[in-house]
Amino acid sequence: MAALKGACIIGQSGGPTSVINASARGVIETALKNENITQVLAAENGIKGILEDRLFDCGLEDPKELELLSGTPSSSLGSCRYKLKDSDVDDTDYKRILEIFKKYNVRYFFYNGGNDSMDTCNKVSKYMQKVGYECRVIGVPKTIDNDLAGTDHCPGFASAAKYIATSIAEVSLDAKVYGQGGPIVVFEIMGRNAGWLTAASALANCVNEGPDLIYLPEVPFDMDKFLADVDRIRAEKGGCIIAASEGIMDKDGKFISEYGSSGSQTLDAFGHNQLGGLASVLTNKIKEHTGAKVRGIELSLLQRAAAHCASGVDLDEAYRVGEEAVNAAVRGETDKMIALKRADSEEYVCNCVAVPLSEAANAERKVPEEWMNEEKNGVNEKFIAYALPLIQGPTLQKTENGLPRFAHLKKIHP
Amino acid sequence: MAALKGACIIGQSGGPTSVINASARGVIETALKNENITQVLAAENGIKGILEDRLFDCGLEDPKELELLSGTPSSSLGSCRYKLKDSDVDDTDYKRILEIFKKYNVRYFFYNGGNDSMDTCNKVSKYMQKVGYECRVIGVPKTIDNDLAGTDHCPGFASAAKYIATSIAEVSLDAKVYGQGGPIVVFEIMGRNAGWLTAASALANCVNEGPDLIYLPEVPFDMDKFLADVDRIRAEKGGCIIAASEGIMDKDGKFISEYGSSGSQTLDAFGHNQLGGLASVLTNKIKEHTGAKVRGIELSLLQRAAAHCASGVDLDEAYRVGEEAVNAAVRGETDKMIALKRADSEEYVCNCVAVPLSEAANAERKVPEEWMNEEKNGVNEKFIAYALPLIQGPTLQKTENGLPRFAHLKKIHP
Numbered sequence: 001m002a003a004l005k006g007a008c009i010i011g012q013s014g015g016p017t018s019v020i021n022a023s024a025r026g027v028i029e030t031a032l033k034n035e036n037i038t039q040v041l042a043a044e045n046g047i048k049g050i051l052e053d054r055l056f057d058c059g060l061e062d063p064k065e066l067e068l069l070s071g072t073p074s075s076s077l078g079s080c081r082y083k084l085k086d087s088d089v090d091d092t093d094y095k096r097i098l099e100i101f102k103k104y105n106v107r108y109f110f111y112n113g114g115n116d117s118m119d120t121c122n123k124v125s126k127y128m129q130k131v132g133y134e135c136r137v138i139g140v141p142k143t144i145d146n147d148l149a150g151t152d153h154c155p156g157f158a159s160a161a162k163y164i165a166t167s168i169a170e171v172s173l174d175a176k177v178y179g180q181g182g183p184i185v186v187f188e189i190m191g192r193n194a195g196w197l198t199a200a201s202a203l204a205n206c207v208n209e210g211p212d213l214i215y216l217p218e219v220p221f222d223m224d225k226f227l228a229d230v231d232r233i234r235a236e237k238g239g240c241i242i243a244a245s246e247g248i249m250d251k252d253g254k255f256i257s258e259y260g261s262s263g264s265q266t267l268d269a270f271g272h273n274q275l276g277g278l279a280s281v282l283t284n285k286i287k288e289h290t291g292a293k294v295r296g297i298e299l300s301l302l303q304r305a306a307a308h309c310a311s312g313v314d315l316d317e318a319y320r321v322g323e324e325a326v327n328a329a330v331r332g333e334t335d336k337m338i339a340l341k342r343a344d345s346e347e348y349v350c351n352c353v354a355v356p357l358s359e360a361a362n363a364e365r366k367v368p369e370e371w372m373n374e375e376k377n378g379v380n381e382k383f384i385a386y387a388l389p390l391i392q393g394p395t396l397q398k399t400e401n402g403l404p405r406f407a408h409l410k411k412i413h414p
Numbered sequence: 415m416a417a418l419k420g421a422c423i424i425g426q427s428g429g430p431t432s433v434i435n436a437s438a439r440g441v442i443e444t445a446l447k448n449e450n451i452t453q454v455l456a457a458e459n460g461i462k463g464i465l466e467d468r469l470f471d472c473g474l475e476d477p478k479e480l481e482l483l484s485g486t487p488s489s490s491l492g493s494c495r496y497k498l499k500d501s502d503v504d505d506t507d508y509k510r511i512l513e514i515f516k517k518y519n520v521r522y523f524f525y526n527g528g529n530d531s532m533d534t535c536n537k538v539s540k541y542m543q544k545v546g547y548e549c550r551v552i553g554v555p556k557t558i559d560n561d562l563a564g565t566d567h568c569p570g571f572a573s574a575a576k577y578i579a580t581s582i583a584e585v586s587l588d589a590k591v592y593g594q595g596g597p598i599v600v601f602e603i604m605g606r607n608a609g610w611l612t613a614a615s616a617l618a619n620c621v622n623e624g625p626d627l628i629y630l631p632e633v634p635f636d637m638d639k640f641l642a643d644v645d646r647i648r649a650e651k652g653g654c655i656i657a658a659s660e661g662i663m664d665k666d667g668k669f670i671s672e673y674g675s676s677g678s679q680t681l682d683a684f685g686h687n688q689l690g691g692l693a694s695v696l697t698n699k700i701k702e703h704t705g706a707k708v709r710g711i712e713l714s715l716l717q718r719a720a721a722h723c724a725s726g727v728d729l730d731e732a733y734r735v736g737e738e739a740v741n742a743a744v745r746g747e748t749d750k751m752i753a754l755k756r757a758d759s760e761e762y763v764c765n766c767v768a769v770p771l772s773e774a775a776n777a778e779r780k781v782p783e784e785w786m787n788e789e790k791n792g793v794n795e796k797f798i799a800y801a802l803p804l805i806q807g808p809t810l811q812k813t814e815n816g817l818p819r820f821a822h823l824k825k826i827h828p
Contacts, residue, residue, distance in 0.1 A: 016591050045593050074587040081592070162816060169818055170719040173488040177430050178495065179459050185715075207817050280694075300711045301599075305584040308723055311816065391816040402576060402725065402805040403621050404583055 003036050004134060006107025008326070009050065010058075011043035012075040012142075013082075013113035013120065017156025018163075018307040019318035020112060020142045021069040021076045021407065022396075026322020027110050027140060028058045028066055036330050041104060041414060045078035046111070047120055051096050055104070056411040068407035070315055071397030073307035076407055084120055087127045094127045101128075101135060104414065108136050108329050112322070114143035114154075118337055118361040125335045125357065136329040139337035139357055140321050144304045146196035149363035150355040151339035155321055156304070158314035158390035161200030163306040164189060164299060165391065168201050169209035171297065172241050182239025184230065184286055188279035188298040192247035193217055195367045197303065199379045200387055201243035211378075212240050217247035218366050219376045221256050226282075227289045229377055234290070246278050257281055308404060312393020317350060324352035348389035417450050418548060420521025422740070423464065424472075425457035426489040426556075427496075427527035427534065431570025432577075432721040433732035434526060434556045435483040435490045435821065436810075440736020441524050441554060442472045442480055450744050455518060455828060460494035460525070461534055465510050469518070470825040482821035484729055485811030487721035490821055498534055501541045508541045515542075515549060518828065522550050522743050526736070528557035528568075532751055532775040539749045539771065550743040553751035553771055554735050558718045560610035563777035564769040565753035569735055570718075572728035572804035575614030577720040578603060578713060579805065582615050583623035585711065586655050596653025598644065598700055602693035602712040606661035607631055609781045611717070613793045614801055615657035625792075626654050631661035632780050633790045635670050640696075641703045643791055648704070660692050671695055722818060726807020731764060738766035762803035 010027045012020060024042070031040040040058040043049035058066070069076055087094045100106070111121045118139045125137035141148050146157035168187060175183050189198040195216025204210030212233045215221055233240040248256045257278035279296030286294045321338040328336065336354035343349040369376075371383040398405045424441045426434060438456070445454040454472040457463035472480070483490055501508045514520070525535045532553045539551035555562050560571035582601060589597050603612040609630025618624035626647045629635055647654040662670045671692035693710030700708045735752040742750065750768035757763040783790075785797040812819045 016588050072587070073584045075591045078593050079591040166722050166818060167716055167720070169820075170487045170721060171715045173486070173820060174430050174715050174719040177489045177493040179492050203817065206815060207820060209820070295714065297714045297716065298712070300709065301585045301588050302581055302711065302716070305588040306581070307584060308580050388815060393816070394813075399808075401620060401802060402807070403617065404580055406583075406587060406621060406623070 004107050004136065005036050005038060006105045007039035007041055008037050008108035008110060009041045009043055009055065009106050010077070010110045010112065011046040011049065012077045012079050013046035013111060013117040014079060014143070015304065016073060016075040016079060017142050017144050017304055018073045018159040018310040019155055019314050021072045022315045022318035023112050023140050023142060023155060023322040024077055025066055025069040026319035027112070027326055030323045030326040032059060034326060034330055037108060037326070039104065039414065041106070042077045044411065046080040046082065047084065048080040048082050049078065050100050051093060053100060055414060056409070057414040060412045061409055065407045065409060068398060068405060070319065071307055071395065071404065072406040073305040076409060083116065084123050087123065091127070094124070097124060098128070098131060098133055101133065106135060110138050110140055110325050110329070112140040112142055114141070114145070114148060115361065115364065118148070118357050122335070122357040122361045136334035138325040138329045138333065139360065140325045141337055141339065141360070142318070144197060145191050145194055147194035147364045147366065148360055149365045150337060150359040152342040152350060153340060153390060155314060155318035157196060159306070159310040160197055160303045161203065161387060162311045162391035163303055163309040164197060164200050165203035166309055167299065168211060168241070168243065169204040169207050172204065172209040175241070176239065182237065184234070184240045184242070184292055184294040186242045186244060186279050186282045186286070186294065186296045187211070188246055188296065189243055190299065190303055191217065191245045193364060193366070195245045198243050198245040199367050199383055202379045202383060203387055203391065206384065206388065210241070211243040212237065213242045214378045215244040215248050216367055216372070217245045217249065219372070220251040221248040222250070223285065227285065230286055230290070242282070244278060244282060248278070307397050308395055310395040310397065311391045312395070313390055315396050316393070320352055328354050418521050418550065419450050419452060420519045421453035421455055422451050422522035422524060423455045423457055423469065423520050424491070424524045424526065425460040425463065426491045426493050427460035427525060427531040428493060428557070429718065430487060430489040430493060431556050431558050431718055432487045432573040432724040433569055433728050435486045436729045436732035437526050437554050437556060437569060437736040438491055439480055439483040440733040441526070441740055444737045444740040446473060448740060448744055451522060453518065453828065455520070456491045458825065459492040460496065461498065462494040462496050463492065464514050465507060467514060469828060470823070471828040474826045475823055479821045479823060482812060482819060484733065485721055485809065485818065486820040487719040490823060497530065498537050501537065505541070508538070511538060512542070512545060512547055515547065520549060524552050524554055524739050526554040526556055528555070528559070528562060529775065529778065532562070532771055536749070536771040536775045550748035552739040552743050552747065553774065554739045555751055555753065555774070556732070558611060559605050559608055561608035561778045561780065562774055563779045564751060564773040566756040566764060567754060567804060569728060569732035571610060573720070573724040574611055574717045575617065575801060576725045576805035577717055577723040578611060578614050579617035580723055581713070582625060582655070582657065583618040583621050586618065586623040589655070590653065596651065598648070598654045598656070598706055598708040600656045600658060600693050600696045600700070600708065600710045601625070602660055602710065603657055604713065604717055605631065605659045607778060607780070609659045612657050612659040613781050613797055616793045616797060617801055617805065620798065620802065624655070625657040626651065627656045628792045629658040629662050630781055630786070631659045631663065633786070634665040635662040636664070637699065641699065644700055644704070656696070658692060658696060662692070721811050722809055724809040724811065725805045726809070727804055729810050730807070734766055742768050
């Protein structure tokens, strides 16, 4: 295939992770070194930045600051939650994207995000093919939720998993400090539809300080069974540590976070159900049932922002999917997402492979039933074997004066 | 003074910190090396363990596991919240303590805790003097709250401060990811009566990702002023990051956490005010007032258990107060607490000094008014100059398989 010469754009989209900027760094550093890529542009706030011509020239950034991206949480390029309409329905946005691509002679487009971002990639790619504008489009995966299809796991998941397991182990040790009896602690963990992060709490059991009970959104939640589970654990051990996904639902598909403490709903000042209220619903239910002291801890944004506790393996893989996105595109690949494929070897090895975007765009990968325990209130050794290799190795976060030293980008418009 | 030969007991009491076990390690390792100390005993669950003869022999522990105490949060010896009666009122407990001290020939007693623990130390010491049993009693300070009098700061504070500043910086960066507008985030931070930890959130401003508004329990909280503050910051910056102490009260002394979203109270299933509900009260108030999206994050037990983010300076000082407790006692000191005295030097230096227990036992040190900003909704550079040197240096937590490797003690009864 003839070399395609031109500029590239990298954009980030959706909720951030601890390592999404490591992927951006992988794309930027690799593209800056590639002779076919004439200019490396970044879009501020993803596809919105392209529509509004808010681009910046990565070649003007200090290489030392680009290195610091690997220890910087959040999306350093800026993110967005912008859904492109189908181009058959309304092609205004697509025409504008084409205009910008032509303006800067953009021939490579890398988009760093989750399911929705892969859908955006796919739509942009199809449109460019339709209008005969040659541009290679590659998705760079990220999501703490780990629900992207077509990949063994997703960059971002392992670092959140490591933070969750570490924090639960530490708090669980703390909670036992007064001896007999012990308290009841409920951790509310992110993952609306897929329970990967909640399942990751089980990693803390590798140091004997993990949850006694784990509730995944894949399994219909039964309040009576739950309270009976808590009673049983308390009878055995005194206290009880619980990890529950924010997205657990009852058999009728109603979110448990929408249950009030007496079966009625908990509403905010506007009559809306309060998001992230699961821990408080469950703690109130347990208090009512047992009369015991219960503490609810919602890990909230902490779990996706804790770059100080990121996984070295995750950082490495996040960088590599970015690097491989550029290399694959230059080789001639397009309309693909870079996925991680685990080798069938004793030692953990994951290789980067390109999979069709369409495969990743419209599917949601869930925790398989055969990785759960029999009662479906925990996970088994198969999940641990899957997840444990992913959380190895230290963070790359640099500190200055005892605090994180985040990357500072100049963001100079070309 | 003639050398006093005999056993020692070390106990821990009150809420744990990330570094309280570093102090225990300091006591144990120093005592094990001292020729005047014939046996090093630890009490399980503090004074309760002494009353119940639940002691273990530290000389039988693996020295490698003792080293790991410096990366282990919680109280590895076990803690208690047990208040001794005055011996004039009821001396049952004191007689039992004397009996145990005689049984093991205990001539040194080290107690590792906060204000209440210093009170316990003081009472035990006075009783032993009264009955003529020679035993040297030294308090080893700890508290994340930093409210102990007689010391520049208290081991445990800096590590919690570092975790809080790091986490707020990371989350604040994450929260800004979608650009204009930005969200409103309320962090609820521990410290019922003293605002040291809440003030420590300001350290995140050293990396430009700190709170815009800080509310300390030292300052009467005014809801209208608060909402006006939020409006002003939002007008300037779009979003607003708020740090508030769980213990803030209005001018009438009512806890803000006891306000319901419409001025009424938020009660749990038993009609009790829910502890730790401040973030939810403030987020609801802001939502009502602005209609904007608001996220509340309660740092809960995470902030005192996060040994993975402990301060190196704190760990060093925690060890040193333990070490100095033993050395001072062997030198002949008794009825003292080991305090940290900051040297009047350019570079940060803190020395260990012995102060009378009575000085520490019955006072509560608060954030001085001259360290607050003019509006009293933030702190000034004097606080930063005080706190920043304390959070320097990395954690000593060891990991194994990507997870914290906590100390495992055998706890063999002598």
